[in-house]
Amino acid sequence: AQSVAQPEDQVNVAEGNPLTVKCTYSVSGNPYLFWYVQYPNRGLQFLLKYITGDNLVKGSYGFEAEFNKSQTSFHLKKPSALVSDSALYFCAVRTNPSGYSTLTFGKGTMLLVSP
């Protein structure tokens, strides 16, 4: 069975500082990894994904994530946080890039960026 762990319920960072939201995964095959963001009263929005290729993936709003197979991690990063980045972030994994398989989500990490 596949699973995703987001060890932090909340991450606090000052505006302008770099941010990291952690994610580790467990799958039996090749992982396909995703980050979604949920703003208040809004649906989840896709940020970025890793399917294959470069381990460093760049996504929307200046976010990036690094796939580390040896550490089974896919941490979300941004060099300089904005107050508007404050939201709930979900990491997700699937073992099949397409087809009928579904995503397994982590429990989410609340990111709070202070002015």
Added chain:
Amino acid sequence: GAVVSQHPSWVICKSGTSVKIECRSLDFQATTMFWYRQFPKQSLMLMATSNEGSKATYEQGVEKDKFLINHASLTLSTLTVTSAHPEDSSFYICSGRRGSGANVLTFGAGSRLTVL
């Protein structure tokens, strides 16, 4: 970009009544719709997967007679919570996928259900 409209955004109902939540893909055809339930400080839990014109596939532990899912067209899926009870109070989110090869899901804004 792809948009999924979910309605209602919030609903309050009495125990024993049924509530229908609609999920529409506005600018794409969602061949597959997923329904999730989100508890506070917990992850999104997949409830069921439905393909247009087929019966939904429910996850283990989800009562199919209680959570009725209909995916009658490529742009509309509905979730009906029948005989709702307070423990059904939750945040329900739908998502649509464009074709079997699509990697990215498009989510609705969610529906907050409160059962009194």
